[in-house]
Amino acid sequence: MEFENGNVHVISTKEGWDEAISEAYENGKIVVANxxxxxxxxxxxxxxxxxxxxxxxxxxxxxxxxxDKMMELSSSWEVRATPTFFFLRDGRQLDKLVGANRTELLQxxxxxxxPSTRSSQRSPSH
Structure with missing residues (x-):
């Protein structure tokens, strides 16, 4: 899948996956995996x-x-449908979204x- 714009890292090897997860962990970033x-x-x-x-x-x-290129990784994350989005912190799943629901993905x-929602998994009610 090609991304004409943006800063999406295309993962094609297990090493690439491990590197992306490790780099995000070191930088305190959450990973959105599509x-x-x-x-x-x-x-x-x-x-x-x-x-x-x-x-x-x-x-x-x-x-x-x-x-299709990363079947073993996809299987280990129990991907049953595409697209499936995982939201990961420190390599652990925070949340998951199955399907191309634009509104829910954006939310x-x-x-x-x-940053105000980073301390917990739930957004505070206002």
Whole structure:
């Protein structure tokens, strides 16, 4: 999957995955991991938004994993449908979103990027 804009790291090896997770951990960043496939129409439709979010929220690390090229990694994360988005802190899952729900993806990413919500997994009620 190609991203014409943004700062999305395309992961094509297990080492690349480990490096991205480790770098995010060292920098105190949350990882947004997009498990997708080149043949998946919903994956292609949400790719431009994903790229835009990577520019809008530089405090997060955005990666994408092709499930066909990285079957073992996809299986270890129990990816059953594409796209599946995982939100990770220190390599551990904070949240998950299955499907190309633009509104929900944007809400989850915006909440994680907001430093006031970083201390807990839930956004405070206002």
């Amino acid at each position: 498990f997708s496939a080149s043949w998946c129409a919903p994956c292609r439709s949400i790719a431009p938004l994903y790229g835009e979010m990577s520019e809008k929220f530089p405090s997060l690390t955005f990666v994408t994993v092709d499930v 989850k990413v915006a909440a994680l990027a907001d």
